[in-house]
Amino acid sequence: MILDIRNLTRTHGQGEQAVHALRGVDLTVAPGELVAVMGPSGSGKSTLLTCAGGLDRPTAGEVIVDGNDLTTLSRNAVAALRRRRIGYVFQDFNLIPALTAAENVALPLELDGTRSRTARKAAVAALQEVGIDDLADRFPDDMSGGQRQRVAIARAVVGERRLLLADEPTGALDSETGEAVLRLLRDRCDQHGIGGVLVTHGARDAAWADRVVYLRDGVLVGQAGPLPEADALLESR
């Protein structure tokens, strides 16, 4: 499993004011699998994603990414794992405007100590895979929304990423551009054996996933898509 979440609980505040964002959630994502998380506003979708990405610490439970339990690692170790193994795609792209497309994609590698020439090469290759290597030296402000999201996806999968976390990645795009982005996310998972989690409130987006889970009030209440094979279930334990 790329991601193995067990009994994940996240509570904000204490006592009577406590807000239970997540209550005992289990979720696994296998290599090459894309799992969509749906649910109404406030159901815990985004908290699930930030916990899976090591951006938030759970109150209880385990978050195992590529064999490492984030809840037992030091802050620095979590940060290193995040840089090397986890990629993010956000609704508003989160690209750095002062950097070109290639520099944006190379950034996580360089932060992790990769030489800049090697990082640049990897970045251009990643941009080529998402079909926009010709825009490598362009700045985000000179690109369309769809192109910017492609840069963000390239950044999320560059290097040795194993887990791709996407939070409403089509939210700022029109329906056809959004679909191209989903197709791309789907292909990245299939071709690179990356595990993906897609948080969305759109059913049409979620339908690109292998499995769709539904959250309500911090609890998983439903699942659509093929159930995991029996041996996969045994393996995960």
Next chain:
Amino acid sequence: MSIKHGLLALLQDGPKYGYQLRGEFEAATGATWPLNIGQVYTTLTRLERDGLVQAAAARAATVEDDGRSMYEITGAGRDELAKWFETPVTRESRPRDELAIKLALALAVPGVDVGAVVQRQRMSTMQSLQELTRLKRNSSDGEISWQLVVESMIFGAEAEIRWLDHCEAMLLRHRGTPRPAPRTSVVPDEQEARS
């Protein structure tokens, strides 16, 4: 929509046999609407009766056509087809929505967990939506005609899920509020307001 107009449309570019029409119909709609050959010939017979198609000039019978004739569209058939393309499809002409009726009854009948009905339906529709998306994903660019049909089903399934979300939110809002007394005075009030 009727099979009738579908067959007329396919006959526009020349005379065809029944089995040929069936094949072309399914290719155009991505086999989302399977026809049996009996339906095709029954429809052709009715179209012929109404003067919208006619048997095409006799040709040598082959084993495949089973002794049946080729059909071609008539002038009246072309007019009918043009009218069909010009007229928008109204929502009222579609069959009643079983799901809406089921939910309405679930609310009216005591002892039904409406929330569970909504959730089960949502996951089931989601599963269909996934299957449709897979179909779309595996289709090639040349199959535009049936991609349109699949897209229509995809948007339909999405709308159903959004409607279910909406129903659920409404149910939550109304949970615990006592049912209002039956509004028997609605009709007289309206009449008063109009007069």
